[in-house]
Amino acid sequence: MHSFGYRANALLTFAVTILALMCTIGSLSDNLNTPSPSAQIEILNINWFQKQPHGNDEVSLTLNITADLQSLFTWNTKQLFIFVAAEYETPKNALNQVSLWDAIIPAKEFAKFSIHTSNKYRFIDQGHSLRGKEFNLTLHWHVMPKTGKMFANKIVMSGYRLPEDYR
């Protein structure tokens, strides 16, 4: 009855149960946090805007991104993955989301920042309907936990417009 194997088994089962319980509680505690992130994105310059040889529009932007995401961090947060995407509608596509820039924020002290950058990924349309196009810029964040459930959300900023002509 109280053999070595029996005791080892009981101990292991108990340890794993407690660990699983702690992970669950840690993940659930994320729900107690009510974050209040803020962000502004400004388009400083349209570097160039042209039609590629095979017909897709491509534009290069310079952005100024200011954000305060400190309130997203909890004790269960490993890192924050953030990215800025352009979102717009065209006659061909009901929704286009094109990621322009992204970053990993490893700790709370880096979560309040202001950065001046041109788009890291190419802003290419599927087609050639970017001229004079109104679009939204959205700052998305993805909270990657030490363990448990992942959270994601975004701030949508609207009212941006591309020029009427290629340049």
Next chain:
Amino acid sequence: MGWIGESIESIKSLQIRQVLTQGVSLGMIVTSALIIWKALMCITGSESPVVVVLSGSMEPGFKRGDILFLHMSKDPIRAGEIVVFNVDGREIPIVHRVIKVHERQDTGEVEVLTKGDNNYGDDRLLYAQGQLWLKRQHIMGRAVGFLPYVGWVTIIMTEKPIIKYILIGALGLLVITSKD
């Protein structure tokens, strides 16, 4: 040593009825594991509800040996989601982040482009030759939960099969020799 001796003793003293009972209880363990797996498949809607991260392409978010829980709902796929996808001609599914989405006006079909957080460029090099976009049918699920390190068990077992056989053997022996 007394423990091993005892075990051998108990194997020797097995009777046919006892063997049958042990066989049934072993079968119960195997089938209940299968039931749990299939139930998870039904709940999450994904053909593999749990995946192990095998590469470092999503570091530092996901490291090799971490476990991801997948969910496959009818919700449309959006930029920023971490999806698990299969590429034609590749056996091992890939876990990467969606960076571009184009959803058709008329059919509602989506075309997405993915990239690993730790990779320099996007995934077009990993896709089948000439493939520019992933479609809905390539995607097996999106990652919703994360558990570190646990996947090492399966990585070790697939890379060192001997350990797997030793483990199965030891567990089998334990079941056969256990006295209720």
